[in-house]
Amino acid sequence: MNLRSLALVLASLAAALPLMLPSCRTTQTGRTVLAIISEDEANQMGSDAFRQMLAEPDTARRILKSGPAFQQVDRITRRMVEVARKDEPTFQWEWVVIDDPQTVNAFCLPGGKIAVYTGIIPVAKSDDELAAVIGHEIAHATNHHGQKRVSQAMLQGLVGEGVGAFAGFNPDEQEMLAGALGMAASTFDSYSRDDETESDIVGLRYLIEAGYDPNGAVRFWQSMVELSGPSESDWMSSHPANERRVGNLKKAIEIYRTSGAEAWKFEHYN
Numbered sequence: 001m002n003l004r005s006l007a008l009v010l011a012s013l014a015a016a017l018p019l020m021l022p023s024c025r026t027t028q029t030g031r032t033v034l035a036i037i038s039e040d041e042a043n044q045m046g047s048d049a050f051r052q053m054l055a056e057p058d059t060a061r062r063i064l065k066s067g068p069a070f071q072q073v074d075r076i077t078r079r080m081v082e083v084a085r086k087d088e089p090t091f092q093w094e095w096v097v098i099d100d101p102q103t104v105n106a107f108c109l110p111g112g113k114i115a116v117y118t119g120i121i122p123v124a125k126s127d128d129e130l131a132a133v134i135g136h137e138i139a140h141a142t143n144h145h146g147q148k149r150v151s152q153a154m155l156q157g158l159v160g161e162g163v164g165a166f167a168g169f170n171p172d173e174q175e176m177l178a179g180a181l182g183m184a185a186s187t188f189d190s191y192s193r194d195d196e197t198e199s200d201i202v203g204l205r206y207l208i209e210a211g212y213d214p215n216g217a218v219r220f221w222q223s224m225v226e227l228s229g230p231s232e233s234d235w236m237s238s239h240p241a242n243e244r245r246v247g248n249l250k251k252a253i254e255i256y257r258t259s260g261a262e263a264w265k266f267e268h269y270n
Ligand SMILES: [Zn+2]
Pocket: 136, 137, 140, 195, 196, 199, 239
């Protein structure tokens, strides 16, 4: 792409940014997050990715339909989804248990597509603890963190291109881009950590409403703090266990006891 056509593309994208700005949504704990792609688009991406994953021969042959691991994950997930369904009645909820003892992982894609790998079962030592993990993953989907991440990635793509080509713009265009870049830069900071905190808090509500012991979440993360060492899995490294996390969960349990889940505002946590 030559500089002139790049400039034209960037100028039109920059002009479109103010239109993208109002595309925000509010999450369950009161955060305002970016939503450039629609919820339907995000859910479709989640569904496509899930189908693709299940069609991979190596995964397909590991999908469990019976046995103790399947029964444990299935009964917990069923209870957690029953609760989360009230928040997202239009999600086409689905879950699979994948027999892979080496993989410590669980996720819930946009639209409610859940996968739990058997490697996470011994890490979570009880139903309460495993329900805490599943509730946390479900809360990523019901708070639309995937939709937000794709939206951010789209903006970051813009920003990356924009920086190098800045000199090719006239002053008006530069000002427009600077505004766009400034808006973008302030949007990115610490989102991932905030997503984690929010999923911990909302996941805790699902845990309580499904009738599990909320202290299961505290126990799980506390044991992860003690366990965290060089042999961390991808899931463990994207879910850092630390005292801040455990402290936030304890605080949320206390707020729930005194005031209920409606009092769970994001600013209460650090
Ligand atoms: Zn998470």
